[in-house]
Amino acid sequence: MGLTNKSLNESTINHDLSIDKNNNEIVISLAGNPNVGKSSIFNILTGMNQHTGNWPGKTVGNTIGSYNYKNKKFTIVDIPGTYSILANSNEELIARDFICFSNADIHLVVVDATNIERNLNLLLQILEITNNVILCINLIDEAKKKKIEINVNKLKNILNIPIVMVSAKKNIGINKLKDIIYNYKNNNDSFKIDYGNVLNNEIIKIENYLNSNYKFKINSRFLALRLLENDNNIYKSLNKYLKYNFRNDKDLQAIIYESRNIIETNNIKTYTIRMYIVSKIINLSKDIYNNTITSEYNIEKNKDRIIDNVLTSKITGIPIMIMMLMIIFWLTIAGSNYPSDLLTNLFQIIGNKLYDIFNLLHIPNVITSFLLSGIYKTVTWIIAVMLPPMAIFFPLCTILEDLGLLPRIAFNLDNVFKKCGSHGKQSLTMCMGLGCNACGVIGSRIIESKKDRYLSIITNNFVPCNGRFPTLISIITMFLITGFNNKNISSIISTLILTGIILLGIIMTLLVTKLLSKTLFKNEKTYFILELPPYRKPNIIKILIRSIFDRTIFVLSRAIKIAIPAGALIWFMSNIYINNNNILYHLTTLFDPIGHFFGLDGTIFVAFLLGFPANEIVIPLIIMSYTNTTTLTEISNLATLKTLFVNNGWTITTAICTMLFCLFHFPCGTTMSTIKKETKSNKITLISFLIPTIIGLLLCFLARIIINTII
């Protein structure tokens, strides 16, 4: 659910899919069905912390990592998890193109030991492309529990490839896997699937032509099959990666045409060739499965079904989901109170000491002020206010993910989203948006239809990300829950208000989705097909380590990177004077009328504008602008902060309008550029900018009028 350096870094694969490598370096591609633990294997081999989650579609795009074993370097490319590589979707196309056209030496196919029957389908498809496959059967601990027995020797004899049994979670078999990869020798026996006499004959005709006229590493039988079924994507990919234009090869086209005619006269309709091929592969998977695996496991009687019945029931399903959301918020709010205060105080003390030291060293006032009031204050505020909630929120969300709850949310909500003209998987991207909106935008790739994907991208910003939580929480604490002496009661009320705000965001998402799907987008045929994975026990320690050291640190460092220049900018703006007043004063005065019109003020307005690179810095910008002095102001807790805000004209109206604008305004810089990258459309990017901004301003205006009439 979180953005990390790695998930942003997809540029290490060259355009022609070749990986830069040294002579004795081995490149391994990692393929498999979604949710079979591919990412776990990737992590355990490379030591890299790619984020794993118990739901299909976690890895979007290729991720690269490497490891050394016995003085040899191995580079692993984690390709998207797919059920098939017949290129029915973009992810499948990425996976297939990589297996076909990259310079990978070994293809490590990961299958789920508890679900080999269906997983074999993908393995067989890959074996049709290349002989250099190692089969890695993961989750053998779960299989053992479910009393599934795998006859590895028999399977090895049938498939004629090395097989390793592992459990990435329990760290079983990993060294054996490394050994087998290390000792791997190219395999020359190719695996052939029998498609019946008619097809077999035609395949051979095309193969013979290809082999005598072209030179390439790709398996000619695989290519012949794709040409027979008239797969447009293979033509495109051949052109893209090998610069072959098969459509212009008249002789080849003639052969294909004739073959398709012969097949048609043998009662296989040409448009069903693909299905004919797929059903042959699946039936073969079934045969292999029946011959090699004995299972006493009955998925229908599994205790997962009892949990499913509770989580998806009409009465308890949706209330439980909201409860879970609330528990996460409550733990985050209640748990981060104390450490936040502690950090604020600590930074205050250090700040004062630094100030003394700077004085002692006779450092000019300007520099002291720039470094301490400008940069130090902004950065420490962000750490103190953001670190504790993130360190609690991220692991909690990861636990939900690892348990396998997210697909159930999509399952429960699909009908609501469908009525709004969209897709249940949008709820998954919204969950990702809670962590980071840019992630939600990238994650929208899991939605197959373009229309639904665009709707999900445009509306993702209505879910407040982790950068906006602290702003919301601190305003709630300062202005909305006054008069409660009991800390527990006030944190519960904060939770309720925060949940209300999120629900408002969700309602707005649905409204805008409905509106856009009726106006901007043509009705596109969509379907909902989603695997509900087995519930899995999360590994708490691993989650803690990974969330804190990977995602939390990443998000925080991103915020700090932006906070330093922002702090510097604000300092300059408040220390350069024109006509007896500093630039910041001029700027906020300029925006003051607009700000007040929308229930805010000029400072808040400017803070949101300057907070475009990262929403985290909005509150520190407001504070700096209000204090606007060259000495370090003491803001040791929220009470003094509230006094500062009230002295600068804040009322309950300002608080509510600021929260509304925080929830509904333009996406941050990272999200905007991600939207542009994902949609390649200026129009969508502009819409994503305008819609939340207009809605936010409108709501703020209305809120101001309404609250001022009531009070």
Place this chain on the structure above:
Amino acid sequence: MRTLDLLSLNESSYIKEINTDNNLKNRLFDLGFITNQKITCICNSPAKNPRAYIVMNSVIALRNEDAKKIIIEGDKDGTY
């Protein structure tokens, strides 16, 4: 002969024919929806649409409008 959306909760049957558009058909194939495959409805969402089915040892959720295009055949116990 009836369609998959009519399969009641906890009832099993066998897939006979898939008449969806090719795109969805390919996806269903990949997930194990093939002729003569046993299928069991095991879960309703709160709105009873989508519903979840067990096919080849996995739980797959489908909307009723799509399930309507899948023909099933077989008695209540899932045997012919």
